[in-house]
Amino acid sequence: MSTPTRTATRYSVRAFDPADRATFLSMYETVFGRERSADWFRWKFRENPFVDHVPIIVASDDGDPVGFRSFFAQELRAGDAVLPAFQPCDTMVHPDHRNRGLFDRLNERAIERYSDGSPSFFFNFPNEHSKRGNRKHGWREIGTIPAYYRLQNPANVLERVAADRQHAAESPSRAGERGVAGTVADGMQDVVVATHRLGDRLIVDSEAALEIERATPPPADTLAAVYRRSIPDTIHANRTAAFYRWRFDNPAQTYTSYVARRDGEPVAALVVSSADDHVRLVDTLPRTLDGDTAALESLLVAALDDFADRSYVEAFGETLPAPLRFRFYPDTQAPLSTVLRPTSRTLFARNLADEIDVESSSAATWTFSRLELDTT
Template sequence: MSTRKRTATRYTVRAFESDDRSAFLSLYESVFGHQRNADWFRWKFSENPYVDHVPILVAIEDGVPVGFRSFFAQEMRIGGVVRSAFQPCDTMVHPDHRGRGLFGRMNERAIERYTDGEPSFFFNFPNENSKPGNLAHGWREIGTVPAYYRPQNPISALGDRINAGPRRDVTDAQPTDDGPATAVTDTLEDAIATSQRASDRLLVESDSELEVEYYETPPAETLAAIYRRSIPEAIHTNRTAAFYRWRFDNPVHSYAAYVARRDGHPIAALVVSSGDEYARIIDTLPRTVESEPATLNRLLVSALGDCADRNYVEAFGETLPAPLRFRFYPDTRFPLSALIQPTSRTLLARNLGDEIDLESSSIASWTFSRLDLDTT
């Protein structure tokens, strides 16, 4: 018997127990480099409204958790039918226990646990490390969904170099917060932001009957009402008011919304989340974006104006009616394809039972925004 087989017998895989949470959060920080707390865990797993248990499998050695295979429960709309689905997420194995088949064993246990019941299928966008393991356990590659990036401020990328100035002896170094290099940088950044705002405004049509409202907290009922006006046939997350309330309760992120009204009636919306250096277009409504292109472009310009100080803005999937028009470039084409691995945007799906068959679907039969991803 090989050493690998002997060591593999030391491990067991079981369902998550409440005492595993601290080990999960500790390993998460070690593996992913981000700290998450109990509130985040409760939101994502314990209080997820689409599952009645914590959907995590745990690999154990001598009673100690050393790996986790987690799932993000969602309600998916397939034509006129709503089905539950799990999106694998936050999968991790302790560095000392990798290469011993734990990913595969947790996958096998998950398939065994969830086949012929709820959920109806798995789908996800695995990274290059987990993609081969998914394919080996029955996932099928559907196609690649682009992410779009709009560079906002190329000067910021050069800011540190500009502010450094000529090299000086360290004993002569003094703080230079208000030095001439900083002033030049600020002036160039302001000029670029002003130019982009003016250019963006030229791309939208004037509509005096359209009112744009800003919400610091996305209005769940209003978003759900806009969604119901034009529900796409393509496969996507079912958007109800309850879903929006729960989804935007994520304690790690904050969200804002722009709503367009005509004659007092909401007809389109855009949701954005911002970090220190970036902004993300999280969702746009209606999800059939081609039904309100001019209105969505108007909302986009409003959002871009408010995040002009961010280095870049990101969108994902079928979110913007005319991304290239507003200088959003896909990571599936040159030049971004040379810098960003599109494998991380490759959709995989796996059927669970015979109820539906999504493994043979095409990428054209799905539609995504960042709201459909577990990481938003």
């Protein structure tokens, strides 16, 4: 018997207990390097309106938690069907207990627990370390969902790239290269921002009848009304008012919405979340992006102008009608692929019921924005 199999027998796998929360949050900071609060845990797991329990499986050693397999519950819509779905998230094993088969044990227990068809399926975007484990337990690779970036401050972006390249400044020659690049980029910053603004305004015709409203937090009822105007047939989060209210109550993020009204009626919306040096396009409406392209592009220009001082703007999946039109480039292709590590995500899915066969789907049958991701 191999050592990993033998040592794995000392562990037990069980459902989450409220007493596990403190260990979960402590381990989260250890594994992911980010602190999360009890309010965040309550929002994400206890107050999630799409599940009646805390959907976390725990691996313990003599009663002490050493690993967690967690799930982010959502309602996903496919045509007229609205189905419960779980997105595996925040999976972690304490560094002292890795390579002992705990990921497999947690996966097996989760499949066993939810094999009754509620949820209808799992879907997620595993990293390179967990793809093999997901395949082993029945997940199927569906396809790649693109990420797009619009660079707005070359100096900051180049500085981050240099920092990511294993402290390049430790080498005198490399430090010199970085200094020259930074000086050139600093000189270009104002030119880049001005060029972006001019280009945006030339692309979009200002519509006198269009009113733009900004709000923090976003108005859930209004967003749901815009969503209902044009619902796509593809698989996506069912955007009810209740969903929006819960989703934007995330205490770890701040969300701002831009709503376009024509003759008083809301016709398009855009939601962003802001960080220190960048901003993310979280959601756009209508989800059938050709539903009101002119209004959506006017909102995009307004948001880009408000956040012109940020280093870059990120979009994920089907968020923009024409990314290249507004100088959003995929990080899997040149020019960005030469300087940035790709963040495009590979979609995996696993059937748990007969309502829908997600394992046979393709990337084209899903419509994602960052709103479907558990991390935004």
